[in-house]
Amino acid sequence: MEESASTIEVSIPPNKGLATEWASDQKAFKGVPWGKAMMWIFLVSDTFVFSIFLISYMTVRFSTKAEWPNPSEVFALHVGHVSVPLLLIAIMTFILITSSGTMALAVKYGYEKNRKMCAILMLATAVFGASFVGMQAFEWTKLIMEGVRPWENPFGAPQFGSIFFMVTGFHGTHVTIGVIFLFIMARKAWRGDFDTGRRGFFTSQKSHYEAVEIMGLYWHFVDLVWVFIFAFFYLW
Amino acid sequence: MAEGTQQHPLKIYFFVWTLLFVFSAFSYMVDWFQFQGYLRWGLILLFMLVKAGFICAIFMHMWWERLAIKFAILTPCFAVLVFVFIMWHESFYTLIARKLYFLVTGS
Numbered sequence: 001m002e003e004s005a006s007t008i009e010v011s012i013p014p015n016k017g018l019a020t021e022w023a024s025d026q027k028a029f030k031g032v033p034w035g036k037a038m039m040w041i042f043l044v045s046d047t048f049v050f051s052i053f054l055i056s057y058m059t060v061r062f063s064t065k066a067e068w069p070n071p072s073e074v075f076a077l078h079v080g081h082v083s084v085p086l087l088l089i090a091i092m093t094f095i096l097i098t099s100s101g102t103m104a105l106a107v108k109y110g111y112e113k114n115r116k117m118c119a120i121l122m123l124a125t126a127v128f129g130a131s132f133v134g135m136q137a138f139e140w141t142k143l144i145m146e147g148v149r150p151w152e153n154p155f156g157a158p159q160f161g162s163i164f165f166m167v168t169g170f171h172g173t174h175v176t177i178g179v180i181f182l183f184i185m186a187r188k189a190w191r192g193d194f195d196t197g198r199r200g201f202f203t204s205q206k207s208h209y210e211a212v213e214i215m216g217l218y219w220h221f222v223d224l225v226w227v228f229i230f231a232f233f234y235l236w
Numbered sequence: 237m238a239e240g241t242q243q244h245p246l247k248i249y250f251f252v253w254t255l256l257f258v259f260s261a262f263s264y265m266v267d268w269f270q271f272q273g274y275l276r277w278g279l280i281l282l283f284m285l286v287k288a289g290f291i292c293a294i295f296m297h298m299w300w301e302r303l304a305i306k307f308a309i310l311t312p313c314f315a316v317l318v319f320v321f322i323m324w325h326e327s328f329y330t331l332i333a334r335k336l337y338f339l340v341t342g343s
Contacts, residue, residue: 018303028304040309051316055323062327065334072267090264097260101253104295111243213242213297220295224288231284235267236277 039214043221046174050225053167054232060159069155071234075139089234092135093226099128100223103216110194110212118212119190125219126182129175136172140165167229174222185215242297252294259283 029037061068077087106121143164147154150162188194193207200207263283266276293299298306 018307028308029302030304032302032305037305040305044309044312047313048316051319055316055320058320059323059327059330062324063330063334065331065338072270086264086267090260093260093264094257097253097256100256100291100295101249104249104253105246107242108244108246108249217296220291223295224291227284227287227291231263231280235263235280 033208033210033214035210035214036217039217043217046221046225050167050170050228053163053170054228057163057167057233060163061157064157064159066157068157069153069160071236074143074155074160075234086234088135088139089230092132093230095128095132095135096223096226099125099132100220102128103219107213107216110189110209113195113209115189115192115195118194118209119186122182122186122189122212122215126179126186129179129182129219133172133175133179136168136175140168163233167233171222171225171229174225178219178222181215182219185212242300244297244300248294252290255290256287259287263287 072085073083075087075089076083076085078084079087102121103125106118106125109117109121148161148164150165152158153161188198188207189212191198194209194211197206197208199205260283263280266279266283271279298309
Protein backbone atom coordinates (compact mmCIF):
# COMPACT_ATOMS: atom_id res chain seq x y z
CA MET A 1 0.00 0.00 0.00
CA GLU A 2 2.90 2.31 0.68
CA GLU A 3 4.03 2.04 -2.85
CA SER A 4 0.69 3.00 -4.24
CA ALA A 5 0.87 6.23 -2.32
CA SER A 6 4.16 7.08 -3.92
CA THR A 7 4.61 8.11 -7.49
CA ILE A 8 2.35 6.46 -9.99
CA GLU A 9 2.36 8.33 -13.19
CA VAL A 10 -0.65 7.81 -15.34
CA SER A 11 0.36 8.78 -18.81
CA ILE A 12 -1.32 8.07 -22.06
CA PRO A 13 1.11 6.29 -24.35
CA PRO A 14 2.06 8.17 -27.48
CA ASN A 15 0.15 7.28 -30.61
CA LYS A 16 2.05 4.19 -31.58
CA GLY A 17 -0.37 1.82 -33.24
CA LEU A 18 -1.78 -1.06 -31.27
CA ALA A 19 -0.75 -0.04 -27.75
CA THR A 20 -2.72 3.16 -28.01
CA GLU A 21 -5.71 1.43 -29.47
CA TRP A 22 -5.76 -1.34 -26.91
CA ALA A 23 -5.09 0.84 -23.88
CA SER A 24 -8.14 2.96 -24.55
CA ASP A 25 -9.95 4.03 -21.41
CA GLN A 26 -13.56 3.57 -22.38
CA LYS A 27 -13.74 1.19 -25.30
CA ALA A 28 -11.25 -0.49 -27.55
CA PHE A 29 -13.27 -0.67 -30.74
CA LYS A 30 -13.93 3.02 -31.34
CA GLY A 31 -16.32 3.74 -34.16
CA VAL A 32 -17.20 0.08 -34.60
CA PRO A 33 -20.94 -0.50 -34.09
CA TRP A 34 -21.40 -2.81 -31.11
CA GLY A 35 -23.47 -5.27 -33.13
CA LYS A 36 -20.63 -5.68 -35.57
CA ALA A 37 -18.05 -6.14 -32.83
CA MET A 38 -20.27 -8.78 -31.19
CA MET A 39 -20.75 -10.60 -34.49
CA TRP A 40 -16.98 -10.67 -34.98
CA ILE A 41 -16.50 -12.09 -31.50
CA PHE A 42 -19.12 -14.74 -32.21
CA LEU A 43 -17.34 -15.56 -35.45
CA VAL A 44 -14.03 -15.99 -33.61
CA SER A 45 -15.72 -18.51 -31.30
CA ASP A 46 -17.28 -20.23 -34.31
CA THR A 47 -13.84 -20.36 -35.90
CA PHE A 48 -12.73 -22.38 -32.89
CA VAL A 49 -15.67 -24.76 -33.27
CA PHE A 50 -14.87 -25.47 -36.91
CA SER A 51 -11.14 -25.58 -36.20
CA ILE A 52 -11.72 -28.28 -33.64
CA PHE A 53 -13.75 -30.29 -36.16
CA LEU A 54 -11.03 -29.99 -38.77
CA ILE A 55 -8.29 -30.75 -36.24
CA SER A 56 -10.11 -33.88 -35.08
CA TYR A 57 -10.47 -34.82 -38.75
CA MET A 58 -6.71 -34.42 -39.18
CA THR A 59 -6.07 -36.48 -36.06
CA VAL A 60 -8.27 -39.42 -37.07
CA ARG A 61 -7.05 -39.36 -40.65
CA PHE A 62 -3.40 -39.46 -39.62
CA SER A 63 -3.87 -42.04 -36.88
CA THR A 64 -5.99 -44.63 -38.69
CA LYS A 65 -4.40 -47.83 -39.96
CA ALA A 66 -7.08 -48.32 -42.61
CA GLU A 67 -6.81 -46.49 -45.90
CA TRP A 68 -8.70 -43.21 -46.15
CA PRO A 69 -11.39 -43.25 -48.89
CA ASN A 70 -10.45 -41.21 -51.96
CA PRO A 71 -12.89 -38.25 -51.90
CA SER A 72 -12.28 -37.67 -55.59
CA GLU A 73 -13.96 -41.02 -56.30
CA VAL A 74 -16.46 -41.05 -53.45
CA PHE A 75 -17.93 -37.70 -54.50
CA ALA A 76 -17.80 -38.31 -58.24
CA LEU A 77 -21.00 -37.98 -60.23
CA HIS A 78 -21.93 -39.80 -63.43
CA VAL A 79 -22.78 -37.57 -66.34
CA GLY A 80 -23.98 -39.95 -69.00
CA HIS A 81 -21.37 -42.67 -68.84
CA VAL A 82 -18.51 -40.47 -67.71
CA SER A 83 -17.58 -40.24 -64.05
CA VAL A 84 -16.73 -36.63 -63.23
CA PRO A 85 -14.73 -36.27 -59.99
CA LEU A 86 -16.08 -33.95 -57.30
CA LEU A 87 -18.62 -32.45 -59.71
CA LEU A 88 -21.34 -31.66 -57.18
CA ILE A 89 -18.84 -30.29 -54.68
CA ALA A 90 -17.38 -27.99 -57.33
CA ILE A 91 -20.85 -26.70 -58.23
CA MET A 92 -21.62 -26.16 -54.53
CA THR A 93 -18.37 -24.22 -54.14
CA PHE A 94 -19.18 -21.95 -57.07
CA ILE A 95 -22.73 -21.40 -55.79
CA LEU A 96 -21.49 -20.38 -52.37
CA ILE A 97 -18.97 -17.97 -53.88
CA THR A 98 -21.68 -16.47 -56.06
CA SER A 99 -23.84 -15.99 -52.98
CA SER A 100 -20.93 -14.35 -51.18
CA GLY A 101 -20.61 -11.89 -54.06
CA THR A 102 -24.31 -11.00 -54.05
CA MET A 103 -24.12 -10.55 -50.28
CA ALA A 104 -21.13 -8.20 -50.55
CA LEU A 105 -23.08 -6.11 -53.06
CA ALA A 106 -26.15 -6.14 -50.80
CA VAL A 107 -24.03 -4.63 -48.02
CA LYS A 108 -22.73 -1.99 -50.39
CA TYR A 109 -26.20 -1.01 -51.63
CA GLY A 110 -27.43 -1.08 -48.05
CA TYR A 111 -24.96 1.61 -47.04
CA GLU A 112 -26.03 3.60 -50.09
CA LYS A 113 -29.59 3.31 -48.72
CA ASN A 114 -30.71 1.66 -51.93
CA ARG A 115 -33.33 -0.45 -50.21
CA LYS A 116 -34.65 -2.34 -53.25
CA MET A 117 -31.26 -3.43 -54.58
CA CYS A 118 -30.25 -4.40 -51.06
CA ALA A 119 -33.37 -6.54 -50.58
CA ILE A 120 -33.16 -8.17 -54.03
CA LEU A 121 -29.49 -9.05 -53.58
CA MET A 122 -30.12 -10.52 -50.12
CA LEU A 123 -33.00 -12.52 -51.56
CA ALA A 124 -30.69 -13.80 -54.29
CA THR A 125 -28.13 -14.74 -51.64
CA ALA A 126 -30.81 -16.63 -49.72
CA VAL A 127 -31.89 -18.52 -52.84
CA PHE A 128 -28.29 -19.50 -53.64
CA GLY A 129 -27.84 -20.58 -50.02
CA ALA A 130 -31.01 -22.66 -50.12
CA SER A 131 -29.90 -24.39 -53.34
CA PHE A 132 -26.57 -25.15 -51.63
CA VAL A 133 -28.40 -26.85 -48.76
CA GLY A 134 -30.53 -28.73 -51.31
CA MET A 135 -27.44 -30.08 -53.03
CA GLN A 136 -25.98 -31.05 -49.70
CA ALA A 137 -29.16 -32.98 -48.91
CA PHE A 138 -28.77 -34.74 -52.28
CA GLU A 139 -25.16 -35.57 -51.46
CA TRP A 140 -26.06 -36.95 -48.03
CA THR A 141 -28.85 -39.05 -49.56
CA LYS A 142 -26.49 -40.44 -52.20
CA LEU A 143 -23.86 -41.39 -49.63
CA ILE A 144 -26.36 -42.89 -47.21
CA MET A 145 -27.80 -45.01 -50.04
CA GLU A 146 -24.28 -46.20 -50.79
CA GLY A 147 -23.97 -47.39 -47.22
CA VAL A 148 -21.97 -44.59 -45.59
CA ARG A 149 -22.71 -44.40 -41.86
CA PRO A 150 -21.03 -42.53 -39.02
CA TRP A 151 -19.47 -45.84 -37.92
CA GLU A 152 -18.75 -47.58 -41.23
CA ASN A 153 -18.56 -47.15 -44.97
CA PRO A 154 -17.78 -49.38 -47.94
CA PHE A 155 -14.80 -47.29 -49.11
CA GLY A 156 -12.22 -47.55 -46.33
CA ALA A 157 -11.48 -46.05 -42.93
CA PRO A 158 -14.69 -46.04 -40.85
CA GLN A 159 -13.87 -42.59 -39.42
CA PHE A 160 -14.60 -41.09 -42.85
CA GLY A 161 -18.36 -41.27 -42.27
CA SER A 162 -18.37 -39.68 -38.84
CA ILE A 163 -16.17 -36.80 -39.95
CA PHE A 164 -18.19 -36.29 -43.13
CA PHE A 165 -21.57 -36.11 -41.40
CA MET A 166 -20.25 -34.03 -38.52
CA VAL A 167 -18.38 -31.40 -40.53
CA THR A 168 -20.73 -30.99 -43.49
CA GLY A 169 -23.74 -31.30 -41.18
CA PHE A 170 -22.52 -28.50 -38.95
CA HIS A 171 -21.67 -26.35 -41.93
CA GLY A 172 -25.04 -27.06 -43.55
CA THR A 173 -26.77 -26.03 -40.32
CA HIS A 174 -24.92 -22.73 -40.44
CA VAL A 175 -25.99 -22.20 -44.05
CA THR A 176 -29.60 -23.03 -43.18
CA ILE A 177 -29.64 -20.56 -40.28
CA GLY A 178 -28.08 -17.97 -42.59
CA VAL A 179 -30.77 -18.54 -45.24
CA ILE A 180 -33.54 -18.07 -42.68
CA PHE A 181 -32.03 -14.81 -41.44
CA LEU A 182 -31.39 -13.63 -45.01
CA PHE A 183 -35.10 -13.99 -45.79
CA ILE A 184 -35.96 -12.05 -42.65
CA MET A 185 -33.42 -9.32 -43.44
CA ALA A 186 -34.51 -9.10 -47.09
CA ARG A 187 -38.10 -8.56 -45.94
CA LYS A 188 -36.99 -5.88 -43.46
CA ALA A 189 -34.97 -4.10 -46.15
CA TRP A 190 -37.81 -4.31 -48.69
CA ARG A 191 -40.33 -2.93 -46.18
CA GLY A 192 -37.98 -0.01 -45.50
CA ASP A 193 -37.31 -0.86 -41.84
CA PHE A 194 -33.71 0.28 -42.16
CA ASP A 195 -34.78 3.66 -43.53
CA THR A 196 -37.54 4.34 -41.01
CA GLY A 197 -35.66 2.82 -38.06
CA ARG A 198 -38.64 0.61 -37.25
CA ARG A 199 -38.06 -1.32 -34.02
CA GLY A 200 -37.31 -5.01 -34.31
CA PHE A 201 -40.00 -7.51 -33.39
CA PHE A 202 -37.71 -9.48 -31.09
CA THR A 203 -35.04 -7.05 -29.90
CA SER A 204 -37.02 -3.78 -29.88
CA GLN A 205 -33.86 -2.13 -31.20
CA LYS A 206 -34.07 0.42 -33.98
CA SER A 207 -33.32 -1.09 -37.38
CA HIS A 208 -30.27 0.21 -39.17
CA TYR A 209 -28.41 -0.70 -42.37
CA GLU A 210 -25.52 -1.91 -40.17
CA ALA A 211 -27.66 -5.01 -39.70
CA VAL A 212 -27.06 -5.83 -43.36
CA GLU A 213 -23.31 -5.71 -42.87
CA ILE A 214 -23.57 -7.88 -39.75
CA MET A 215 -25.65 -10.36 -41.75
CA GLY A 216 -22.96 -10.18 -44.43
CA LEU A 217 -20.21 -10.97 -41.94
CA TYR A 218 -22.01 -14.15 -40.92
CA TRP A 219 -22.67 -15.16 -44.50
CA HIS A 220 -19.09 -14.57 -45.65
CA PHE A 221 -17.90 -16.56 -42.67
CA VAL A 222 -20.00 -19.51 -43.79
CA ASP A 223 -18.34 -19.21 -47.20
CA LEU A 224 -14.95 -18.93 -45.53
CA VAL A 225 -15.50 -22.15 -43.59
CA TRP A 226 -16.48 -23.90 -46.82
CA VAL A 227 -13.17 -22.80 -48.39
CA PHE A 228 -11.38 -24.70 -45.62
CA ILE A 229 -13.68 -27.73 -45.74
CA PHE A 230 -13.35 -27.90 -49.53
CA ALA A 231 -9.56 -27.79 -49.27
CA PHE A 232 -9.01 -30.15 -46.37
CA PHE A 233 -11.88 -32.61 -46.64
CA TYR A 234 -12.69 -32.83 -50.34
CA LEU A 235 -9.41 -32.08 -52.05
CA TRP A 236 -6.70 -33.26 -49.66
CA MET B 237 -17.00 8.27 -45.11
CA ALA B 238 -19.01 8.29 -41.89
CA GLU B 239 -17.45 6.39 -39.03
CA GLY B 240 -18.52 2.80 -38.76
CA THR B 241 -19.83 2.52 -42.30
CA GLN B 242 -18.09 0.73 -45.08
CA GLN B 243 -18.46 2.17 -48.56
CA HIS B 244 -16.17 1.07 -51.30
CA PRO B 245 -16.30 1.20 -55.09
CA LEU B 246 -18.21 -1.52 -56.90
CA LYS B 247 -15.10 -2.35 -58.90
CA ILE B 248 -13.24 -3.91 -55.99
CA TYR B 249 -16.12 -6.30 -55.21
CA PHE B 250 -16.29 -7.52 -58.80
CA PHE B 251 -12.53 -7.89 -58.87
CA VAL B 252 -12.52 -10.08 -55.74
CA TRP B 253 -15.57 -11.99 -56.93
CA THR B 254 -13.83 -12.88 -60.21
CA LEU B 255 -10.67 -13.76 -58.34
CA LEU B 256 -12.57 -16.17 -56.07
CA PHE B 257 -14.07 -17.88 -59.10
CA VAL B 258 -10.70 -18.22 -60.77
CA PHE B 259 -9.00 -19.61 -57.67
CA SER B 260 -11.86 -22.02 -57.00
CA ALA B 261 -11.47 -23.25 -60.56
CA PHE B 262 -7.73 -23.63 -59.94
CA SER B 263 -8.28 -25.71 -56.81
CA TYR B 264 -10.76 -27.90 -58.68
CA MET B 265 -8.14 -28.32 -61.42
CA VAL B 266 -5.73 -29.68 -58.82
CA ASP B 267 -8.07 -32.62 -58.43
CA TRP B 268 -9.02 -32.77 -62.10
CA PHE B 269 -5.42 -33.24 -63.21
CA GLN B 270 -4.75 -35.53 -60.24
CA PHE B 271 -1.65 -33.74 -58.97
CA GLN B 272 -0.23 -35.76 -56.10
CA GLY B 273 2.09 -35.36 -53.15
CA TYR B 274 3.61 -32.07 -52.08
CA LEU B 275 2.57 -30.32 -55.30
CA ARG B 276 -1.08 -31.16 -54.59
CA TRP B 277 -0.97 -30.16 -50.92
CA GLY B 278 0.99 -27.00 -51.63
CA LEU B 279 -1.40 -25.84 -54.35
CA ILE B 280 -4.48 -26.67 -52.26
CA LEU B 281 -3.10 -24.67 -49.33
CA LEU B 282 -2.04 -21.78 -51.55
CA PHE B 283 -5.42 -21.42 -53.27
CA MET B 284 -7.24 -21.88 -49.96
CA LEU B 285 -5.25 -19.13 -48.25
CA VAL B 286 -5.65 -16.71 -51.16
CA LYS B 287 -9.43 -17.25 -51.20
CA ALA B 288 -9.77 -17.02 -47.43
CA GLY B 289 -7.61 -13.90 -47.36
CA PHE B 290 -9.66 -12.07 -49.97
CA ILE B 291 -13.01 -13.03 -48.44
CA CYS B 292 -11.82 -11.86 -45.03
CA ALA B 293 -10.05 -8.70 -46.17
CA ILE B 294 -12.45 -7.34 -48.80
CA PHE B 295 -15.86 -9.00 -48.45
CA MET B 296 -15.79 -8.86 -44.66
CA HIS B 297 -14.13 -5.41 -44.77
CA MET B 298 -11.37 -6.47 -42.39
CA TRP B 299 -8.89 -4.44 -44.43
CA TRP B 300 -10.64 -1.18 -43.50
CA GLU B 301 -11.31 -2.03 -39.87
CA ARG B 302 -9.47 -0.52 -36.94
CA LEU B 303 -6.24 -2.12 -35.84
CA ALA B 304 -7.79 -2.93 -32.45
CA ILE B 305 -10.52 -5.11 -33.97
CA LYS B 306 -8.19 -6.76 -36.48
CA PHE B 307 -5.91 -7.69 -33.61
CA ALA B 308 -8.77 -9.00 -31.45
CA ILE B 309 -10.00 -11.25 -34.25
CA LEU B 310 -6.80 -12.49 -35.84
CA THR B 311 -4.52 -13.21 -32.88
CA PRO B 312 -6.73 -15.86 -31.20
CA CYS B 313 -6.50 -17.81 -34.45
CA PHE B 314 -2.82 -18.46 -33.79
CA ALA B 315 -3.91 -20.60 -30.84
CA VAL B 316 -5.57 -22.84 -33.43
CA LEU B 317 -2.22 -23.32 -35.18
CA VAL B 318 -0.61 -24.34 -31.89
CA PHE B 319 -3.41 -26.87 -31.36
CA VAL B 320 -2.91 -28.19 -34.90
CA PHE B 321 0.77 -28.70 -34.14
CA ILE B 322 0.03 -30.57 -30.87
CA MET B 323 -2.60 -32.85 -32.42
CA TRP B 324 -0.41 -33.52 -35.43
CA HIS B 325 2.19 -35.05 -33.12
CA GLU B 326 -0.47 -36.78 -31.05
CA SER B 327 -1.92 -38.49 -34.11
CA PHE B 328 1.43 -40.00 -35.06
CA TYR B 329 1.87 -41.26 -31.53
CA THR B 330 -1.57 -42.89 -31.73
CA LEU B 331 -0.72 -44.47 -35.07
CA ILE B 332 2.50 -45.96 -33.73
CA ALA B 333 0.72 -47.21 -30.60
CA ARG B 334 -1.95 -48.85 -32.78
CA LYS B 335 0.56 -50.48 -35.08
CA LEU B 336 2.53 -51.83 -32.11
CA TYR B 337 -0.63 -53.15 -30.49
CA PHE B 338 -1.79 -54.91 -33.63
CA LEU B 339 1.71 -56.28 -34.15
CA VAL B 340 1.79 -57.78 -30.64
CA THR B 341 -1.78 -59.14 -30.69
CA GLY B 342 -1.34 -60.33 -34.26
CA SER B 343 -4.59 -58.89 -35.59
